[in-house]
Amino acid sequence: MKARSTLRGARMQAWIFLAPALTLLAVFSFWPVAYGSLLAFTDYSLVREMSWVGLDNFRYIFDNEMFVTGLKNSLKFLLMVPVVQVGAIALAVLVNNQLPGIAWFRAAFYVPVVTTVSVVGIMWGFMFHEQGTLNYVFMQLRLANAPLGWLTDDTLALFAVMFVTLWRGLGWYMVMYLAALQAIPKDMQEAALLDGANRWQQFWRITVPMLRPTIMVCSILSVLAALKAYQEVDVLTQGGPMNSTFTALYYAYDQGLKHLKLPRALAASLVVSSICIAIALACLRYLKPRHR
Amino acid sequence: MKIRNLLAASMACVSMAAGLAAAAAPLPPATTANIEFWTFSMKPKFTPYFESVVRNYEAANPGVKIEWIDFPWDVIQTKLVTRIVAGTPPALVNLNVPWADEYARDQLLTPIDALLGPARANYIPGTLQDLTFKGKTYGFPMYSNVAVVAYNTQIFKAAGLSRGPATFDEQLAYARQIAERTGKAGIAPALSKIDGLFMWQGLSVIAGGKAVFNSPQHVALVQKLAATYKAGGLLKESLFAEDNFPAVVDAYKGGRLGMLLAPPTALKRIEADAKDIYAITGVAAAPLGPTGIADGGWLIHFAVPKGVAPALLPAVGKFALYLTGDASQLAFAKLASVFPTTVKAAADPFLLALPANAGAAEKAVAVGAVSMAHSHTLYVAGIDDYDELRRSLVKAVEAGVTGKQDVQQALDQAVAIWNKKLGKQKLAAPGPQR
Numbered sequence: 001m002k003a004r005s006t007l008r009g010a011r012m013q014a015w016i017f018l019a020p021a022l023t024l025l026a027v028f029s030f031w032p033v034a035y036g037s038l039l040a041f042t043d044y045s046l047v048r049e050m051s052w053v054g055l056d057n058f059r060y061i062f063d064n065e066m067f068v069t070g071l072k073n074s075l076k077f078l079l080m081v082p083v084v085q086v087g088a089i090a091l092a093v094l095v096n097n098q099l100p101g102i103a104w105f106r107a108a109f110y111v112p113v114v115t116t117v118s119v120v121g122i123m124w125g126f127m128f129h130e131q132g133t134l135n136y137v138f139m140q141l142r143l144a145n146a147p148l149g150w151l152t153d154d155t156l157a158l159f160a161v162m163f164v165t166l167w168r169g170l171g172w173y174m175v176m177y178l179a180a181l182q183a184i185p186k187d188m189q190e191a192a193l194l195d196g197a198n199r200w201q202q203f204w205r206i207t208v209p210m211l212r213p214t215i216m217v218c219s220i221l222s223v224l225a226a227l228k229a230y231q232e233v234d235v236l237t238q239g240g241p242m243n244s245t246f247t248a249l250y251y252a253y254d255q256g257l258k259h260l261k262l263p264r265a266l267a268a269s270l271v272v273s274s275i276c277i278a279i280a281l282a283c284l285r286y287l288k289p290r291h292r
Numbered sequence: 293m294k295i296r297n298l299l300a301a302s303m304a305c306v307s308m309a310a311g312l313a314a315a316a317a318p319l320p321p322a323t324t325a326n327i328e329f330w331t332f333s334m335k336p337k338f339t340p341y342f343e344s345v346v347r348n349y350e351a352a353n354p355g356v357k358i359e360w361i362d363f364p365w366d367v368i369q370t371k372l373v374t375r376i377v378a379g380t381p382p383a384l385v386n387l388n389v390p391w392a393d394e395y396a397r398d399q400l401l402t403p404i405d406a407l408l409g410p411a412r413a414n415y416i417p418g419t420l421q422d423l424t425f426k427g428k429t430y431g432f433p434m435y436s437n438v439a440v441v442a443y444n445t446q447i448f449k450a451a452g453l454s455r456g457p458a459t460f461d462e463q464l465a466y467a468r469q470i471a472e473r474t475g476k477a478g479i480a481p482a483l484s485k486i487d488g489l490f491m492w493q494g495l496s497v498i499a500g501g502k503a504v505f506n507s508p509q510h511v512a513l514v515q516k517l518a519a520t521y522k523a524g525g526l527l528k529e530s531l532f533a534e535d536n537f538p539a540v541v542d543a544y545k546g547g548r549l550g551m552l553l554a555p556p557t558a559l560k561r562i563e564a565d566a567k568d569i570y571a572i573t574g575v576a577a578a579p580l581g582p583t584g585i586a587d588g589g590w591l592i593h594f595a596v597p598k599g600v601a602p603a604l605l606p607a608v609g610k611f612a613l614y615l616t617g618d619a620s621q622l623a624f625a626k627l628a629s630v631f632p633t634t635v636k637a638a639a640d641p642f643l644l645a646l647p648a649n650a651g652a653a654e655k656a657v658a659v660g661a662v663s664m665a666h667s668h669t670l671y672v673a674g675i676d677d678y679d680e681l682r683r684s685l686v687k688a689v690e691a692g693v694t695g696k697q698d699v700q701q702a703l704d705q706a707v708a709i710w711n712k713k714l715g716k717q718k719l720a721a722p723g724p725q726r
Contacts, residue, residue, distance in 0.1 A: 046377045047398055065684065065709065130529055131548075152528055154696070238534055242690050243683070259679060260373060 040266035057267035061251075066239075067268055070248040073158060074272065077226040077247065078279075080162050084222050085215065087166070088173030093207075095174070096181045106178070110171040117168075121235025124164050125151075128236070151237050154244035161245050164232045169225060173218045180214035181207070216287035220280045227276050248272045324355035325607035329384035329594065329615070330372070332365040341627055349614055356607060372597065376400055381597035383608040384615070387431065389422050389591050389669040396425045397674065402596040403428035407609030414618070419633040422591050422669050431593030432616040433633035435624060437555040438667040439578040439588025440656045442562070446572050447550040450474045456551075456576020460493065463551065463579060464516055467525030470550040478550045480527035480540040483517070486689045487682055488670040492581040497672050497685075503710035505685065506703040514703065518693045532690045545569055553578060555588060556629040556656035563653050573652040577659045580666055589667035591633065629657055631664045638664060676717050684709045 040057055044050045061067040095106045112120070127133050128150035135147040150160040184207065192202050208215075230250040233239060239246035239254070249272055256265025334342060339362075346358045361382070363371055369391065375381045387395070395401045405412075405428060412420065412429075419433035441456045441463075448454065451470040457463040467478025481489065487497050490505060493513060497505050504510075520526050527549055530539035541558055543549040545566035552558065563570045578587045594612050596605070614620060621632035622640055632638050643661040646654060672678060688706035692699035 046373050047400060064680070066680065149528065152531070240532055240690075241694075242532075242687050242696070257370070260370065261677075 036266050037270055039263055040270050042263055044263050046260060046262075053263075057263045058271070061264055061268050061271070064251075066243060066246055067248065067251045069243050070239075070246040070251040070268075071271070073244070073246060074227050074229065074248040074275075076158060077162060077165070077229050078223060080166050080226050081219060081222045084166050084169050084173060085219055087170055088218065089177050089211070089215075091170065091174040092177035092181055093203075096178055106175075109174050112168045113171040113175075115168075117231040117235055120164060120168060120232070124160075124236060128160055149241075152241050154242045157237055157241055157245050161229075161232050161236055164236065165226070165229050168232070169222065173222065176214055176218055177211065180211050184210045212287070216283060219287060220283045223279050223283065224276050227272055227279070325604055326357045326359070327384070327604070327608055327611050328359040328361065328382040329611070330368060330382045331360070331362050331386045332368045333362070335362040338624070338627060341624060345615065345620060349611060353610075356611070358611065373400070376597050376599055379599055381599045383596065383600050383604060384432075384594040384612055385597055386434070386592060387595045389593075390671045390673070392423060392430050392593065392595055393425055393671075393673045395595070395597075396428075396430045400598050401430045402598055402600060402605075403430060404432065404596055404609070404612070405429050407596070407605060407612065408432070409609075411613050414634045414636065415616075416633050416635055416638060416664075418665075418668060419591055419593075423593055425673070431595045432612040433591060433593045434616050435592055435621060435628070435630040436633050436664065436667055437557070437588060437590040437630055438586045438660045438663045439553045439555055440559075440659045440663070441576045441578055442544070442552040442554065442559055442652060442656065443574050443576065444544070444547065444550055444569065444572060445574045447474055447476060447547075448574070451550065456574065457579060459579045460581065461516070464520045464525065466551065467520050468523040469525075471524035474550070475524070476548055476550060477527035477543070478520070478525040479553065480531065480536060480543065480549060481517075481553065482536050482540075483532050483689060483693065484534050484536065484682075484686050486686055487672055489513075491670045491672075492583065492585055492587055494582040498675070498710075498714070501714060503681075503707045503714060506700065506707045511700050511703060514689055514692045514699045517689075518695060518699060521693045522695065526693075531693075532686055553587065555590070556653060556660050559653040559656045560629050563651065570652055575652050575655040575659055577663050580663075584666055585668050585670065586663040586666040589669050591667075591669050593633075629653060631657075631661060631667075675714070677713065681710050681713060 039050075041052060041054060042050050043053045043056075091109055095102055095109065115123075129135070130147040130149065130152070132150075134150060135144065138144040138148065139146075148156060151157050188206055188210075189202055192206055197205065228249050229247050230253050233245050233247055233250045234253070237245040239250055248268055252265040252268040252272065254265075255261040255268065331342065342360050342362075346360055350356060350358055368386070372381070372385055392401065408429060415433050419436060420429055423429055423431040423433065443456060447470060451466070451473040453466055453469065457466050463479060470476055470478035483489070487505075490497055490510060490513070495505070495507070495510055495513065497503065517526070521528075521531075527540060527543050529543065530536035533539065537554070537558075540549065540552060541554065541561060544552040545562055547569055559570070559573070559575070562573065580586055594616060596608060596612075600608060616634070618632070618634050618637045621634050622637040622642070624630070625632045625637065626642060631643070632640070638661070644658055646658050650658075672682075675681065685706050688697075688702040691697035692702040
């Protein structure tokens with residue numbers, strides 16, 4: 001009887017501690033998400049009476065070339081996920097060594113994460129410019145005969161924007177992997193060494209399995225970030241050339257905040273969210289560490 | 293006890309003195325009207341101008357309180373709609389013509405015909421025409437812009453050219469010649485506004501409720517652009533961007549562009565940032581299209597949003613007439629190198645007479661002032677989701693100009709997209725094109 005009462009007290013205490021954060025989340029996250037989802041099924045306008053329109057907004061966006069192109073481009077952004085993850089693991093392994101000046105390298109790789117997107121836009125705008133650094137390097141190395149239109153050629157622009165997104169995200173995942181690497185008990189690797197495992201075998205048989213929970217979390221976050229990409233698009237190309245860098249979320253931003261067509265923007269956001277949830281669930285299912 | 297009495301006596305004296313002073317001082321006039329007006333992108337350069345306007349008006353009109361608020365241009369629309377919905381709109385707001393048209397269609401603006409009264413005759417008729425939708429006027433014109441052709445005389449010399457272009461065709465031919473002889477781009481038209489370019493050239497975008505921009509004339513125009521692009525005559529960077537102006541000005545400042553089609557304000561910027569280029573800049577009037585319209589017309593005005601209290605409207609009208617009157621417009625035009633929209637201010641010698649040591653900026657103002665009579669804001673009005681349709685047109689033109697697709701085929705596809713959408717719309721007044 002006493003144990004049950006103690007348990008109830010502990011639960012009550014937990015709820016009391018959670019209440020402030022939950023209240024804030026409810027007001028500023030759950031309610032807007034729920035209300036926004038509802039508005040996607042209406043013709044809500046700031047200046048007119050609202051009415052229920054069912055799936056009209058969804059029909060509209062799927063009938064819209066820009067949204068469909070945007071959705072395809074958002075899915076193409078997913079190509080970036082394995083590259084980011086492999087790159088981040090490689091970097092983390094690299095900076096996990098105790099080498100002279102390694103702290104400087106760790107900080108340097110993290111700088112893009114804390115650089116504001118507007119600065120990133122200006123900087124990469126210069127780099128990708130027809131007379132910019134990248135073309136200069138390419139032409140000096142004779143990799144190109146004429147300046148490449150990194151942001152003006154519709155076959156290149158999406159990859160240029162994806163590269164900037166990758167560059168911005170790499171440091172963040174590197175830090176997460178670095179933390180995970182440093183949490184791997186040293187004695188496991190020492191035991192493997194005593195058993196005669198070389199460094200490659202240690203990496204595949206000990207490091208990677210131990211990193212698996214982090215790989216799962218980082219992959220999910222990376223998938224979500226890829227599907228939600230729009231800031232880099234806004235500062236670098238505004239969806240051009242020929243809509244080749246238009247993403248689904250950029251469409252939502254464009255419709256909602258530039259043209260105040262909120263129901264369409266919300267419908268597009270709901271579609272993106274649904275895809276995000278589906279892929280996150282798939283990642284959870286297939287990347288979850290298996291305990292034998 | 294003595295101290296307490298002394299304190300009480302002192303307090304009484306202070307209170308009495310304060311009372312007497314209050315009685316002697318003149319009472320501040322009771323506020324009869326609070327007028328809030330919004331501008332966009334005027335701070336910080338024009339802060340002293342607007343502060344002096346407010347100060348002078350308040351001094352001349354006791355009891356009227358004026359509040360000036362400036363927003364960045366990309367924020368003002370959201371702020372405005374939010375405030376109209378909240379029932380607390382500003383009394384006056386800076387808008388451009390396409391925005392005013394959209395808001396007037398959504399019944400978010402109040403017609404100002406009654407407030408204009410006899411002052412209507414003070415404004416250049418074309419400016420009021422631009423602000424008249426379905427027979428009602430929706431704004432007090434504040435200033436306008438018109439493009440001039442600024443050209444780099446060194447690049448021109450190297451290309452064997454000696455004067456500014458007189459027609460659009462000549463402009464394209466110049467651009468090709470510049471590219472051929474100097475390897476630099478000749479011009480950088482804003483092709484994201486290709487609809488305006490069509491209209492400027494007398495080619496309709498919509499006729500009878502249907503898109504018609506795939507006619508042989510439209511195709512020929514895009515093919516001319518494609519030929520110039522292929523020859524290297526068009527500046528490639530930001531050619532189809534929503535706002536290519538910063539990139540174009542940068543290219544001109546960097547000596548990478550032969551001709552710059554821009555309002556005189558751009559010359560001021562070049563003067564400040566690239567003195568060497570400014571020193572070798574010549575100026576010519578922008579060619580008039582077959583329509584007789586000068587390119588780059590862009591009228592800014594003050595509109596009265598819906599929801600302004602009817603009792604306040606006479607005071608708002610009076611202030612708007614002051615804010616857009618001859619003296620205010622001329623003072624602002626002198627500061628900003630823009631053009632006044634009142635008949636008297638537009639004829640001021642400041643705009644037309646060239647000083648002896650006139651630089652390119654002064655010449656641009658004088659040249660532009662002559663073109664002002666031909667200035668109109670060119671856009672397609674009255675279409676829902678027009679921006680989305682325009683993008684599909686721009687995409688088609690981009691495909692055609694860059695040689696990714698046959699021009700006729702690209703325009704046909706865009707026309708099909710337009711007509712599918714237009715078919716679902718009830719066009720109240722099909723495309724009153726400006």
